[in-house]
Amino acid sequence: MEGGDFLELSGDARDENPLDNDYLSNKHHQGDWKFIPLVTKELELNCSIDVLFLRPDRPVDVVWGGDIDSRIKTLIDSLKVxxxxxxxxxxxxxxxxxxxxxxxxxxNLVTELRIRTDQLLEPLSSNEEKTGTFLVITVDISPYNATWSNVGFS
Structure with a gap:
């Protein structure tokens, strides 16, 4: 290689880039759908999720307003392929x-999960249900093993 030349991947090396949308969508397709996940096993990333549940009723009522375990499971399922x-x-x-x-x-790529509840202080309109929930979700992604593929997450 001379000055200014760049290394160009060829063949299989280029086709198996864990950051490439085409590679990911071909690996995670169902029917006509192509799913592209950000956090993958191949990239060796940790994913920490912090969820703030805001509801119109008292924070203690969040647990009684519905099974909190199933709500969290539904939320996490909605974030994955x-x-x-x-x-x-x-x-x-x-x-x-x-x-x-x-x-x-x-x-199973979620390595940390923090759940907090509080009261939503915004008044409800007449047609809104008191069971509604507003979520603030914060995600932190970091590599657990530094590689060239995940250096951008450091």
Whole structure:
């Protein structure tokens, strides 16, 4: 290589780039859908999630307003690539772009989860239900093993 030349990947090395959208979408497709997760096992990343539940009623009522465990499980499931039996094979994308970006390849990549509850101080309109929830979600991503592929997450 001479000054100013750049290393160019060829063949399999280029096709298996864990940061490439095409590589990820081909690896995580269901029917016509192509899922592109940010946090993958291949990138060796930790994912920490902090959730603030805001509800119109008292913070202590969040637990009684519905099973908090199932709410958290539903939230985490919504952030990951769907399972094969979640029905995406039967649904066709509305647009010409079938890509859906997700936070997680798998929910076991969440290494830290913090849940807090508080009262939503905004008044409800007459047609809003008192069971509504407003979430503030903060995500921190960092490598657990530094590689050239995940150096941008350091």
């Amino acid at each position: 769907p399972d094969v039996n979640d029905g995406y094979n039967e649904i066709k994308p509305d647009s010409s772009d079938p890509r859906l970006f997700c936070l997680l390849e798998d929910d």
